[in-house]
Amino acid sequence: MNLSKQKKQHNLKFHHKTRILLLSELVFAAFFISIVYVTFIAYPSQNDQVKIGSTYMTMNNSFFPVLNEQIANYVEDHHDRLYNRDPALIVNKQVEELHAFIRQGVDAIIINPVDGNSMKIQNALRLAKKRGIKIIVVDSQMKSARYADCTILSDNYRAGQLCAQHLLRHKRSAQILLLEHYSAYSANNRIKGFTDTIKNSSQSQNFHIVDKINTYGQSEITFPLVERALKKGPKFNTIMALNDQAAVGALAAIDEVKLKRQIDVYSVDGSENMKKLLGVNHNAIATSAQTPLNMGKTAVKIAYKLIAGKKVPKKIILPVYLITNKNINHYNVLGWQ
Structure with missing residues (x-):
């Protein structure tokens, strides 16, 4: 093989290697750019x-x-x-x-x-x-x-109103226990909506608040307090609870003392626990539902x-x-x- 032909083949091999190297560099560059995009654009830095x-x-x-x-x-x-x-x-x-x-x-x-x-x-x-x-x-x-x-x-005030309106439609009189959370404005508004509606009703003389308990809206706090009220407090046949957790605690207390008389329990929330009880516990009457x-x-x-x-x-x-x-x-x- 003459020198000219060898040189030509050498040049062809050189250019082929160069193209492969260049292509590799382009692929790497594209990959690097995609990594940069994902890191800095799709997922911004902590400062951004x-x-x-x-x-x-x-x-x-x-x-x-x-x-x-x-x-x-x-x-x-x-x-x-x-x-x-x-x-x-x-x-x-x-x-x-x-x-x-x-x-x-x-x-x-x-x-x-x-x-x-x-x-x-x-x-x-x-x-x-x-x-x-x-x-x-x-x-x-x-x-x-x-x-x-x-x-x-x-609409917390309206939530209390709805419970009171239902009570007024379905009972001629009631002795009512309020379950409250004094430091929560939402709870206070619910109770106020309830009591204002009772107070402004033409039947108000037949509906009386007999006691109030600060439950902090917690089932585990409500349970013993309502149990004690059932045993030692003034007699009541209706409970208005600030939320479903307090209502669930009250319903558990009623079951615990094996009370035979009816106690209507109202509350606010629309939680899964209360909705399930509405279907099976005869003391669970209604809950004003909100949506988290x-x-x-x-x-x-x-x-x-x-x-x-x-x-x-x-x-x-x-x-x-x-x-x-x-x-x-x-x-x-x-x-x-």
């Missing part, structure tokens, strides 16, 4: 993430985990970050959580206050507001709405609008409706609405 803190008076109430799940899903879909905390009905613990959110540099706080009257919580929200953090209050309210950008509530699903979705969308600098309503009231032992078959008893 929206950060939201959520704290509710207690997570020992299925209403709040369901509400928070809607927020968590939305935040995750946007590749942002949610910090959720549980103060377990302790004001000082919720105050600590608020200060932790501030240190973590959250963009918004979604809060259900342990105590709407607490100056400690109010002062923590004031500091958060001063740092530019957006404040969304859910399912209750603060005594002063000064630091809340938006308050989202079920809608509340959570509304709260997180409001938070993102506020963070984006958009205007939102100062207060949003979500509708409620009455579920009774007569219409329960028209509703899904598995979970919340």
Whole structure:
């Protein structure tokens, strides 16, 4: 083989290797660019993430985990970050959580206050507001709405009204025990809606509040208190509970003492537990249903609008409706609405 032919073959091999090398470099470059896209665009850096803190008076109430799940899903879909905390009905613990959110540099706080009257919580929200953090209050309210950008509530007053209207339609008289949570504005509004409706009725002289118990809206607290009231307190034949958890505790107490007479139990929430009891426990009469699903979705969308600098309503009231032992078959008893 002559020298010219060898040189030509050598050049062909060189160019072939060069093309392969170039192609490899292009493939690697494309792969690197895709990694960069996924890392820095599809999944933003921590500094670019929206950060939201959520704290509710207690997570020992299925209403709040369901509400928070809607927020968590939305935040995750946007590749942002949610910090959720549980103060377990302790004001000082919720105050600590608020200060932790501030240190973590959250963009918004979604809060259900342990105590709407607490100056400690109010002062923590004031500091958060001063740092530019957006404040969304859910399912209750603060005594002063000064630091809340938006308050989202079920129509709590209407919820109490619905229970009272049902009672007035179905009984000619009643001796009523109220199960309350004195420091929760939402609970107070429910009870006020109930008592105002009774008081303003033409039948009011036949309906009497015989006692009140502060249950904190917890089944385990309600149970022994109602059991004691059944054994030693003034006689009653109707219970109005601030929420389903208190109602469930009251129903358990009635069963525990093996009471033979009827005690009509009303409440507010529309939780899975209460809806199941409406179908089988003759003392369970009705619950004014609210929807943590809608509340959570509304709260997180409001938070993102506020963070984006958009205007939102100062207060949003979500509708409620009455579920009774007569219409329960028209509703899904598995979970919340």
